[in-house]
Amino acid sequence: LDMYFQQEWIDSRLAHNHSGKLLVKDKAIFELMWHPDVYFANARQASFQEITEDNFLVWIDPTGRVFYDCRISMVVICMMNLWKYPLDMQRCELRILSYAYPESQLRLQWSERIKPIDRNMEIRMPDMQLIDIRTGHCNGTYSTGVWSCITAEFIVEQACRFNFWLDVDSAPARVSLSITTLLTISTQANAVKLALPEVSYMKAIDVWMGSCMAFVFGVMIEFTVCHFAKNRELYKSDARPSIALEPFFCNPANVDIVSLLWIFKNYEERVFCGIFCFRK
Structure with missing residues (x-):
């Protein structure tokens, strides 16, 4: 996955008197601010994009609402059922939850003001089709308490095509x-x-x-x-020249000459193919 991961929370301590939003592009300053310690539970590998600069930004509006945006590339583990492969449809989840704060201190939820997940329609996979992306919750109860969790479910299926035709003469x-x-x-x-x-x-x-x-x-x-x-x-069939035999008799002295004519019907020609002589 290559995505723009956006978070939003309210920290009243960061409220200010400026008319517009404050932009923070220094990671050192961002590290001094409180921010949710979310992580991707089923990510196998993940990294921030840093070319040519760190791909992140922080906006702080006068009310103390903080908007955080970064670009992340990751490889996510997905348990697949291969029973119908390659005519299958797979459902792969991306699980997001807090590492240290239980639900009583940090509650995760998808945005209701805008569409929570959007995708670039110009990017397509050659062998797979992304059917739908669904959001949900996966709160879990453990010995340490209840932990807030949200999920993004990606529904994909294999792209199959069938073609066959060749003439019998080829x-x-x-x-x-x-x-x-x-x-x-x-x-x-x-x-x-x-x-x-x-x-x-x-x-x-x-x-x-x-x-x-x-x-x-x-x-x-x-x-x-x-x-x-x-x-x-x-x-x-008549496409092949058919042959008919027609006898021709000549009777010179003491000799019977039988000439067999091969008649090619298609070409309407007469060709002497053999002469057989029989003495009396």
Whole structure:
């Protein structure tokens, strides 16, 4: 995730008499101010953007309302159910809560004045589609008390497309494409097996890869049968020159000459193909 993380709280000690908001861009000053100690519970890695300057700002209005904005990049852990992969829909949560303050001292809630989560519609993933983003709460009770927690749920699904069409006369294209596809699917199946964790149940990707290999193998058989059937039909049809035998008799002295004429109906030609002589 690459996001702009914004927080807002009220600290009456920071109220001032200026007509406008005060801008704070010095981290040393910000560290001297009280601010919520929120953290991302299921983040595996996280970092602040610091190119070319620290990407953060703090606004303080005259009433003591503090607005904090920073840019964060993180990798979040998401427990997935791979039963329907790659035709699955996953729900990944981002959990935000305080590290030291219980709910009696710090309560987290999503903004009601504006849309709490917005996204850039121009940024898209090539293999996934972000369906929706939902906000919620995940307050938990522990031995130390009740702790405030909020969640952002990202609902994503795989982007799948299907395309297939080649003419039966395109023998080189069909054969080469089928063999290449068969080898590619075999390589992908091995790569997916190594990339995914070992589970005790059969995943949809296993059925998918097996079905794809069976489909491609069936395409090769289908092409062989169709190509043979079409050639056989052409062999029997008028598209191939048909042949008829017509005898021609000549009777010179003591010789019977039988000339066989091959008549090509399509070309309307007569060609002497053989002469057979029989003595009386």
